Amino acid sequence: MELNTLNSKLNAAVKNRDKEAVLELLEQGADVNSQVDSGWTPLQTAVQNREKDLVELLLDRGACLHARKDNGGTAFTEAGIAGNVEILELLLERGSDINEQDINGFTAFMEAAWYGKEEALRFLYSRGAEVNLRRKTSEEKAKLHKGGATALMDACRERHFSVVKILVQEMGADVNIRDNRDRNALIHALKKGSSKKRYESAVSIVRLLLEHGVDVKSKDECGKTALILAVEMESPELVAALLEKDEIDIDDVDEEGNTALMVAVGNDDCKIAKLLCEKGARTDRGNLIDVAKRHRSLSMENLLREHKATFVPETPREWEPNSKRWRAQLKELYQMYRPMIGKLKIFPYKQQEIQDGIYLGLHGGTEVAVRKTLSAEGDKEKEFFEKCSHCEHLLKLFQSEKEKDCVYLCFPLWEKNLQEHLQDPGGQKDYKAALKMIFQALRELHCLRFAHQDLQPGNFVIDLGGKIYLADFGNKRRSIEGQEELVKSDLEALGRLVLFVLTGGRKPLQQVGIEDLAPNSPDYSEALDLVQSLSSRDERGLEGLSQHPYFWSNLSRFNFLKTIWNKIKDDPNKRSIFQDPVTKKTFPYPEWTKMIDKNILHVMENPRNVKRTKYSNAVTQLLRLMRNLDEHKDAEISKKIGDYAEYFLKVFPKLTIYVYNSLRRNPMCTHFADFQDPSL
Incomplete structure (x- = not known):
C-alpha cells in the first residue's frame, strides 16, 4: 500500500x-x-x-x-x-x-x-x-x-x-x-x-x-467609548452601571463625532436616552430633534424638548468639491440626508453613477469613487489593493466600509477615464506622456505577478492633475505564475490600446487598426514599430519596449544617432552592418544628400582651414555628418535651420527607427541600441 x-x-x-x-x-x-x-x-x-x-x-x-x-x-x-x-x-x-x-x-x-x-x-x-x-x-x-x-x-x-x-x-x-x-x-x-x-x-x-x-x-479602534458601545448594545443596565462612575465623560465622541445620546436617539431608544438626559448629557449636539422627527417618535421628541433640545434648521454649509467634472453631483450628495455606512456617505442610484457600477461618495469628507461588492469578493480585492500601495500608476484603495454582507471599496476620485479624455474636444492631448504612464502601470501589475486581461480604455482613469491609473473594474486579472502566456496576451491588447490612443479614440478599440495611424503624424515611424513589436510578441517584453525610441525625446533621438558614428567609425565590421543587403535595401533615404539643405552640405564638405571632405549617400555618412555638425557648430547654419534635432528628425523622420532596428538585429552591435533616454 x-x-x-x-x-x-x-x-x-x-x-x-x-x-x-x-x-x-x-x-x-x-x-x-x-x-x-x-x-x-x-x-x-x-x-x-x-x-x-x-x-x-x-x-x-x-x-x-x-x-x-x-x-x-x-x-x-x-x-x-x-x-x-x-x-x-x-x-x-x-x-x-x-x-x-x-x-x-x-x-x-x-x-x-x-x-x-x-x-x-x-x-x-x-x-x-x-x-x-x-x-x-x-x-x-x-x-x-x-x-x-x-x-x-x-x-x-x-x-x-x-x-x-x-x-x-x-x-x-x-x-x-x-x-x-x-x-x-x-x-x-x-x-x-x-x-x-x-x-x-x-x-x-x-x-x-x-x-x-x-x-x-x-x-x-473606532474611538467608541464603553458608554457608546453599551448604548449600541441597547443595554439600559450597562448604561446605568457605567454612568455611576464619576470618571465617565458622558459627552465624549467617537471618531465620527457621535455622542452616546446621539447614538441612542439614532436608535430611537427612549429608555437609554432618558437615562443619559437625566445624567446631564448635552442635547445641543447633532440636531437631535430632527433625528427624532425622522423616526416620527413623539415620545423621543418630547423627552428631548423637556431637556432643552431645540430644532435648528440646517443651513446649507458652503462647500466646494475639488472635482470639476463631478461638482454638481457631489454638492447634491453633500447636502442630502443619507444614513452613513461607517464614514461613507453614498447614494447608489443612476444620478450618482460615474461608470458602470461605480458611484460617487464622501468618505469622512473626502471625495471618492465607490464600488460595492459582496463581502467575499471585497475582502479578496482589499488583499490585492494592499499589494498596490507602493505602485505609482495602479489605482489604490483609499478606505473601505462593511455593511451586512457587502463591502464598499472607496478609491480616490478621478475626473474621467481614458476614453472620455481622448474624446474630449478641448485641450491638447499629450499621447506620449499618456502612453508612458499606461506602460508603467502595466509593468507594475506584472511585477506583482498578475496579468490584467482587460485593457479597455474604461479601466484607465485620470485624476485632476492628469495622472493615469490602471484599474480592474471587471475583476478579470489573473495570476501569471506558470502562465506566462497571459503576459503575452496583455502585450497584444496593449498594442491595440496604443493604436486607440494614437488615433485619438476615434474608433472603438476592437475596430482600430494600423491603417488608422496618420503617416504624417509626429513619431509615426516609431509608433508603427512599437505597435508591430507589441503585436508580434517581441522578445524584449514590456520592460524592454518601455525603453522603445517612441518614448524618447527629439533631443535623445538626435543624440542617439550622432553618437553611433563614434561607436562604429573605427571598426569596418561594425560599419558593415549598414552594408548588409537587407539593411541597405531598407534604408529609407538612399539619396539623402539630395534631401538635406544644400547650404549645410556645402559648408560641411568645405570646412574652413581643414581639408575638403566628401559625403556619400551611405547611412554611415549621414550619421557622420550629424555628429560633425553638432560637434563643430556653424553660426550660419544654426541661424538658418534653428534646432539641429528638430531639423534632422523632420527631414529624416524614419532614420531613428531604421538605425535602432539595424543595430538591434545585429548580434555584434545590439548593445548600441540600448540607449537610455534620461527622461525615462
Missing part, C-alpha cells in the same frame, strides 16, 4: 477512535507524524478527540509533541481548546512548554479561556501559565495593530462570566492591560453586540470589571 494512502488511513483511524486500526497501520509503516488538511497530525487529532489512550500510544510510537499545524498550533494548544486536564498533564510530562504560542500568539491558557474550559484553565495556572501574557504576533500584523490580547480579553469577548470571575478573583488577571488596538477587557466585553444568549453574561462581566477598577475611559 502506498505511503500516502497509509497516512490518510491512519488519520481516519484516529478520527474514528479505532485504536486497533491505528496500531495495525503503524505496523504497516504509516508515518506517525504525517500531516493532512491544514497540517493536522494524528497526535493533534487524538488530542482534539480527547482520547488519552490514543495520545499516549502515538507518543510512545514517536509522535512529535512540537509539530505545528498551518496556523502554528501544537498538540498542547489544541489540548487547551479540548480542555482535557489528563491530556494536558500528559503532554507537559512529555516535554510541552506551558506558554508555547501558535502563529497568532495563542497559548493553551488563552485557548482554555476563549472556549470556557474552567478546569483546564485552573490546571494550567497551577502549572505556571502566565495569566497576563499578551498575544505576540508577527511584525507585519503588529504594524496593523493586531495581537496583544490576553486570556481575560478572550473570556470577556466570548462572554464566559465564570471564567472571567476565575481569572480576575482567583488568578489576579490585570483588567487594564491594553491590546495592540489600545482596548482593555471592558471594551472586549462590549464588542459582540446584544445577542440574547449572552446578554446577561455581558452585564455580569461589566459589573465585575467595574468592581475591580477597570478604566472606563478606554475606547475601541
